[in-house]
Each structure stands twice: as C-alpha cells, then as structure tokens.
Amino acid sequence: MKIPSLIGLFSAIALVPALAGAQELSADPTYSREVSRIIQDNCQICHQPGQIGPMSLTSYEEVRPWAPLIRQRVLEREMPPYQYDHDIGIQELKGDWRMDQEDIDTVVAWVDAGAPLGNREELPPPRQYPPIGEWRLAAELGPPDHTIQSSPWDVPANGQDMWWEPEVESNITESRCIKAIETLPSRAAHGSTHHANSHFVTQNENGDWFPSGRLSEFAYGKLGEYVPDGACRTAPANSKVGWSIHYYPDGTAVPNDQVTVGIWYHDEEDNFDEEAAYTQDLTLYFLDGGGDFLIPPHGKLMTQGFHSFDHPVRLDSWQPHLHLRGVAMTMEYFDPATGRKTVLSQASNWNAGYNHSHTYEEGYGPLIPANATIILTAWFDNSADNPRNPDPDQWVGAGQRTTDEMSHAWIAVTHLDEEGYDALLEERGESRPVARRRGPF
Amino acid sequence: MIKYKYLTARALAVLLVGLIAAPLYAQLPAHLRDYPLAQRRTSGDVIAPMFNGWIANEDGSVTMVFAFANTNSEEIVDIPLGENNYIEPAQFDGVQPTHFPTYTRFGFTGVQERGVFAATVPADMAGTEVVWTLKHAGHSYSIPGRATSTAYEMSSTPRAEGSLNPAIRFGLNGPESSGREGAMGSRVTASAGTPVTLSAYIQDRGERDQYEVGPFYALGTEWIKHQGPVGAVPDFEQASITGRQRARAAGEDAASDSNAWTEVTTQATFPEPGDYVVRLRVDNFTAPDSQFDNQCCWSNAYVPVTVTP
Numbered sequence: 049m050k051i052p053s054l055i056g057l058f059s060a061i062a063l064v065p066a067l068a069g070a071q072e073l074s075a076d077p078t079y080s081r082e083v084s085r086i087i088q089d090n091c092q093i094c095h096q097p098g099q100i101g102p103m104s105l106t107s108y109e110e111v112r113p114w115a116p117l118i119r120q121r122v123l124e125r126e127m128p129p130y131q132y133d134h135d136i137g138i139q140e141l142k143g144d145w146r147m148d149q150e151d152i153d154t155v156v157a158w159v160d161a162g163a164p165l166g167n168r169e170e171l172p173p174p175r176q177y178p179p180i181g182e183w184r185l186a187a188e189l190g191p192p193d194h195t196i197q198s199s200p201w202d203v204p205a206n207g208q209d210m211w212w213e214p215e216v217e218s219n220i221t222e223s224r225c226i227k228a229i230e231t232l233p234s235r236a237a238h239g240s241t242h243h244a245n246s247h248f249v250t251q252n253e254n255g256d257w258f259p260s261g262r263l264s265e266f267a268y269g270k271l272g273e274y275v276p277d278g279a280c281r282t283a284p285a286n287s288k289v290g291w292s293i294h295y296y297p298d299g300t301a302v303p304n305d306q307v308t309v310g311i312w313y314h315d316e317e318d319n320f321d322e323e324a325a326y327t328q329d330l331t332l333y334f335l336d337g338g339g340d341f342l343i344p345p346h347g348k349l350m351t352q353g354f355h356s357f358d359h360p361v362r363l364d365s366w367q368p369h370l371h372l373r374g375v376a377m378t379m380e381y382f383d384p385a386t387g388r389k390t391v392l393s394q395a396s397n398w399n400a401g402y403n404h405s406h407t408y409e410e411g412y413g414p415l416i417p418a419n420a421t422i423i424l425t426a427w428f429d430n431s432a433d434n435p436r437n438p439d440p441d442q443w444v445g446a447g448q449r450t451t452d453e454m455s456h457a458w459i460a461v462t463h464l465d466e467e468g469y470d471a472l473l474e475e476r477g478e479s480r481p482v483a484r485r486r487g488p489f
Numbered sequence: 490m491i492k493y494k495y496l497t498a499r500a501l502a503v504l505l506v507g508l509i510a511a512p513l514y515a516q517l518p519a520h521l522r523d524y525p526l527a528q529r530r531t532s533g534d535v536i537a538p539m540f541n542g543w544i545a546n547e548d549g550s551v552t553m554v555f556a557f558a559n560t561n562s563e564e565i566v567d568i569p570l571g572e573n574n575y576i577e578p579a580q581f582d583g584v585q586p587t588h589f590p591t592y593t594r595f596g597f598t599g600v601q602e603r604g605v606f607a608a609t610v611p612a613d614m615a616g617t618e619v620v621w622t623l624k625h626a627g628h629s630y631s632i633p634g635r636a637t638s639t640a641y642e643m644s645s646t647p648r649a650e651g652s653l654n655p656a657i658r659f660g661l662n663g664p665e666s667s668g669r670e671g672a673m674g675s676r677v678t679a680s681a682g683t684p685v686t687l688s689a690y691i692q693d694r695g696e697r698d699q700y701e702v703g704p705f706y707a708l709g710t711e712w713i714k715h716q717g718p719v720g721a722v723p724d725f726e727q728a729s730i731t732g733r734q735r736a737r738a739a740g741e742d743a744a745s746d747s748n749a750w751t752e753v754t755t756q757a758t759f760p761e762p763g764d765y766v767v768r769l770r771v772d773n774f775t776a777p778d779s780q781f782d783n784q785c786c787w788s789n790a791y792v793p794v795t796v797t798p
Contacts, residue, residue: 133518199701207644208542211783214701295649339599339782340529342537342558345630350524372640376521396518427521438640441633443537445558446599447782451542451640454597 077158078166079108086151087111088175090128091118096177106174108165119159122152129402133394137379140412143271145404181235183310185228185272192230192310194220194283196246196263198291200304203237205297209449212293215249220287225280225322228312229264230272237305242296242450243267243403244307249288262330263289264309265458267369267403272310276364276410277320279328279462283311296450328364328462335424335455339446343373343430343453346440351455353424360469362413364460366393367405368426371453372436373444374398376427379457383420386481400436400450405458413462415472417481426455529600532564535628536589538621541603541784542643543636544668549612553619553634554643554669554784558601559589566625567719573624581608581619586768588714588722598782605715605768606789607670608634648785650778651697655708655771657790658690661750667694671768671789678795681762684726687712687792688754691771694786703744706776707736710769712755715791717765725767726756732775743775759796767792 077083087095087105095101105111111118121127125134130145158164178184183192199214233241246263261282264273275281293307314320335353343349368377376396382389392414393406408414416422432440444453464472473479539556546552559566566589568574576582584606592600610617619634636642645668647653657666659674666672679685693705709732712725736743759765772787773779779786 201649204646206639206642207646208642208784210649211778211780212649213777339594339597342535342560342600344535344537345632348524350526352526376518396521427524438638439635442641443539443558443630443632445539445601446597447601447603448597448780449782449784451638452597452782 076161076164077154078164078170079111079158080166080168080170082154083111083158084108085172086147086155088172090145090147090151092175093177112163112165115159115163119156122147122155125152125397126399129399130404131395131397131399131402132404132406133396137391137393138408138412138414140409142274142407142409143404179235180238181232183230183232183272185230185310185312189228189312193313194311196289196309196311198244198293198307200306201293203240203295203297203300203302203305205299205301207297209242210295210297211448212295213291215288215290218248218283218287218289220283220285223285224283224313225320225325226275226283226311227314227318227320228272228274230310231264231266232308232310233266234302234305234307236300237295237302237307239298240295240300240302241266241307242294243292244294244309245292246309247290248284249290250284251286257288259290260284260287265330265367265405266307271404273365273405273407273460275328275460276362276407276413276462278325279362279364280322280325281328281330281460283313294448326462326464326468328460330365330458330460332369332456333422333424333459335426335457341446341453341455343428343444345442346431348431349428351426351428353456355422355424356419357416357461357463358418360418360464360466361416362462362464362472363392363408363416363422364413364462365405365407365458367403367458368395368398369403369454369456369458370398370426370428371400371450372438373428373430373434373453374400374426374455375429375434377457378423378425379459380423380425381414381416381420382423383417383481385417385420388481389423405460407460411476415464415469415476415478417469418466422459424457428453428455529560529562532561533626534560534564535630536560536566536568536623536625538585538623538630538632539601540621540632540634540641542641543634544643544645545636546609549615550609551615551636552607552609552668552670553636554604554607555585555621555632555634556601556603556605557586557589557623558599559591560600561591562593563591565590565722567717567721568623568625569719570716575622576608577620577622578617584608585621587716590713594781596782603781603784604669604787604789607668609670610636643784647696648776648778648783650700650702650776651695652706652773652776652779652786653694653696654786654788655694655773656692657769657771657788658750659688659790659792661690666788666790669787669789671791674790674792676793676795678797679757679759681759681796681798684756684758685794686754687757687767687769687794688752689769689771689790689792690750690752692750693748693773693776695773695776697776702777703742703746705745705748706773706779707732707739707741707743707745708751709733709735709772709774710753711772712757713768713770715766715768717759718761718763721759721761721763721765723760723765723767724758728755732773736775757794759794762796762798765794765796767794
C-alpha cells in the first residue's frame, strides 16, 4: 500500500466519528411525538400485558418510571434483545430487531431532558400485536399450511431439566419444499421451553426408520425462519417427526403441554422451481469437538471450530448457541486461494435468553467457495462479571443442562455446484476471488 | 547518527504497522481479547473437582452431587486422601475418589465423569457448604457444593418418560443403593495378582406406564477403581458393559417386560497390596429418557477391597 493511500485511509477513518456525530436528531424529543413510536416499533411486542416482557410499556404512564432503565438498556444495545454486532460482518438481516442509532440517540436525549410527555394529540394510535401462542409469521404468510405437534407431556413446576423426546407422525402426504418454518411453544410453557428441536424420521428401502433432515430448531426467544429463494429444505412424505424438547422448570406446572411446528409451503405465485432448487439443510456445527472443554472457576475460555465443504455453499442463516457462561461468538471464513480471512457475523454481547437465527437478506448470504474454511469462535466468561452466571465458583463443562455449556452454531447451508455458485456471483455483480500469486499472504 | 536514523525508521515502521493493525484488531471488542483457547495437554494438567448439583430431600436434608474431570488427554492420576484431596467439613471427607482416569466421550458428554459420589447434608445443618479440594500439578481448586442456585437443582423424581435411578444390592435382601450416594458393600479380601470375584444384584426402576416406552430396560454396568494405591490400576474382566450389549448377549431386546434382579459379576485383579474401593456404576441409558449428560439415570455402589501380598 502506498503512503498517500494510507493517509487517505486514516483520514477516512478519522472522519467516521465526525460523520456519525453529524446525524441530526429531532430537537427536544417528546414521548408523544417521537418516543412513543420508537417504543411501539421496538419494545411493545414483548412489553405489553400477557407478554414475556416483565413490564408493560404501552402508555406514557407505564413508560415514564422505566425511562432511566430504558435509556441504559438501549444505549448498551441490551434491548431490543437481538445480539448481533452492528459494526462488523454482514449487516443485511431479515427480522433484524436492532434499533437504529438515530432512535437510540432520540431515546437518550428524551430521558436526559427529563422524559417529557409533550402534546398528547401527537400520540400514535395503539398498535395490535399477535399474542403469545399465535404464529409470528402469520402476519406475513397467513396461517401455516401444515402443523405437527409433540405428544402431550406434563411439565413439572420445579426440579431438574427434562428432555421430552417423542416421535410423532408428520401426516405429510406429499414431499415438498418448505418456504418457512416456525416452532411455537404453548403459551403456558413459554417460559420453561428452553429448546424444541425437530427432525424428520424416514423409512429406507428395508423399512427401517432412521433420522433424516432437520426440520427446525427453536430456543428461547427465537422466531420463525424462511428458506431463501432457490433453495429447498424438503418436508418428506410419509415421514415421522422426532422431537427433542428441553424443559427447564420455571415454577409453573403445565399439564399436557405440546409444542407445535408450523410449515408454510411455496404458493403458486411464488413461482418456485423445485427442480432447479439446490438442497438446503440446517445443521449443528460444533466448536472444539463439542464436549472437550472446561471453564475454570472465575475463568474465561475460548473455543474454536473449523468446517469445510468440498463444493461451494451459500450460508443462509447463523444461530450461535451457548448457555449461561457464553458471552460471544463469531463466524469467519478463510479462503486458502486468496489468503483472506473475512468476518461474516459476530455477536459480542450474547445472551442465552434470546436465540435468534440471523437470516441473511436475499442476495447477502455469504457465498463460500469449495474448500474454504468456516471458522467459528466462541467466548465464555465464568467470572462474577458475567451477570447471567449462576455460580462463578464452579468448573463448567459441556453438557445438555442449562448450567452446563454448549459451544455450537446452527447454520442453514444451501449446497451449490460450481455453476450455481458462478450464477449467484453474477447476480450480485461479483466475480470469483482472485487467487494470490505467491508467498504465504 | 546511523543508529539514530535506523531507530527512527524502525519506530516509524512500528507506528505505521500499529496504525494499520489497530483498526483490524479493534474489530474484536476489547472485552474479548484476553481469553485462552481451549486445548488439552497430554499430562501435567488440572484434575478438576466438579459440583453437579443439589437434591432437596423430603426430610429436609440436601444431597450434594460431585464429579471430576481429568483435563489431561493421557495421564491417569491418583491423588491420595489427605492434604491434596479432602472435603470440608471433615464429617463428609473420605467418600471422594482418589483415582482419576481420562475420558473422551462423544458429543456433549465430553471429558467429565459425572455423579461419582454424593454427600448428604442433614436438615439440622441446612446451608452448610460441602467443599472438595483437589491439588495436582501445581493447581489447587476448592469447589463448593451449595444449594443456592436453582440452576444447579436436581431431583430424583421420574424423568420425562418415567425412568428412575436403578437399584443395586450386594445381597438380595441387603441394603439398596439408588442414586449417586451409593451403599458400601462388605469388605472383600484378595491377594495381589490373583483374580477375585466382585458381584452385585441390579434392577431397573421406572414409572413408565403412561408412556409409549418399554416398562423396563437392560442395564449397563461399569466397574471403576474409586480409591487405592497410587499407580495401581486393577484389571476388571468386562469392566464396562452397556445395557444394549447385555441384552444382546442374553438374546433379548433392550426393552423388556421382565424386571427380575440380575446378578452382575467381574473378576478383579489388583496389581499390588493395599486398600482399594471399587465403584460399580449401574445405568439405564438404553431407556429413551436416560442419558449421562442429562444427569439421569444411574446409581453408584462401592466395594471396599483389602489386597494382601
């Protein structure tokens, strides 16, 4: 790199804070005019009567006492709970809950000015939200085309974690590509359903049943997921569905609880070409072998995992999964042809209470050439500095209990061939990475 | 002067590299920059005492369940009871292992040997912490068993499809072990290098009537050195048999309607004289709701063995 271009780079970097600071805020924001709309857009879906938010935020009278806490939470990007870094990696995400910086600045300015109400006549009309127990994707897609329920089971009020793993008939009569999936815990057991994974079980030629593709993965706080255009995650006919539901008793007994998975198929107007679609799957990718790590009392640890494919792929979504000591995860990829390592996604403020599948917008799912290496890195903090740590005096190892740790990511991968890879690059106006000529880097 | 120029150029180079590297390094938030990467050494590393959780018993007592992890990939370690391996308060000392094998298990199960022993704090000592200290290879860890966090709460009630801890008896009409805090059998005597028979009776337990699963399941067993002289590793004939292997050997399915007591035996050969304790772990991991890393279901029982020359 030549010196002048370095100077240019430094100048540009130096300008970034100045430009960010130059963003204009609404003068003297009030609740009625600005903040009520921000609260509606970002908070009320959970913070309303009967929802999971611990307090309702549907009026000025309800919001005002919490104003200092709201200021702190949004400034730290703890709320809305969508743990995905805003300054690195792919930023184009579907269902992105992160607040705009401008909205954060408005809330902060409003609280700092004493959280004024303003003119009530400027308040927006109340907004309606789907209640717990109803499909979140229904607002866009209508009710699901097909639902599958786990067998009923009595969730205890207290005690050790439980894993309910029934197998049920899928009642799918025709193999089709899935457009979208959502897993829905019951309203009553919403707080104790730690995760609910489902996979298809199909029969081979000999009549033996065996687990096949993953149907869905749900953990605390996760919404539904879309399968992107040009990809097919198949719902096989005459299959069964195996459930793995982890209940973490939360003080409320729930008799005959059932978890439901909803499937939406492509409509005619989608013009979806099943024949031309590439296979997509949702798979768990371990870091560090999954179980070979231990975090010392009051200690910290980093785990790392490497994964490659012998064909090009497109990554469609990324969902870190850690437990209470987990604090961050990053997904990068290293291309040996260019010697470059690129950060794809990073969540440096992980919170086990909210498991989001970060789904890349159409046209932004990273295209990974054959034989490149996907690098997953996770960070664990077993010290008292971690506010979610139940006991920093303990060693923590891998395991399925909430107080054990996990170190993996769920990644939806569309498996391409070279032709499909080139076609997607062309659609994006990109070309294949240029291989380095010589030297290590 | 030449040296000054050289140093100046070098300082400028360092500054430039630093300026270039800083924004790249800054991609990683500051709070994530001091983490060690997980790795296993072959030897000389920590033997970690671990607390699995607490069980509130009906009589007001609390059972503390302990485990360990040998973080070495190869070195098997013995730490005798005493200044490097003790429990406080002293009334609970002596039940912990002195022998720490290595384990490499698939998936989430990992390197931890779970539920090795337990200590029950009586109701009139409620709130007492049971602290296990292990010192090895320059490391010292004191791990408290405490009933303060619900995240560590465990229970002996039926699992999701009715499984309970299996039962172990050393005599058909003798006392019964069910859970991690196992019964101690009668002392066995043996000669070094000469096989001796160790035996017990085992039975599956479950309340599975309302579920679409078998009423009973074949049990797995493992005989493990729990305590004994340093470096002396006994040889157990068929030290480990899974429930599936036991059922297959009997020409049966893992699930069955029969739940008779089954006698299990091993021929144990102790390499040198001394006092040993052998742990028998009995599991029903063939049941669909039972799994080692889910903390259910298995039971321990212990056999003291005196080995003479």
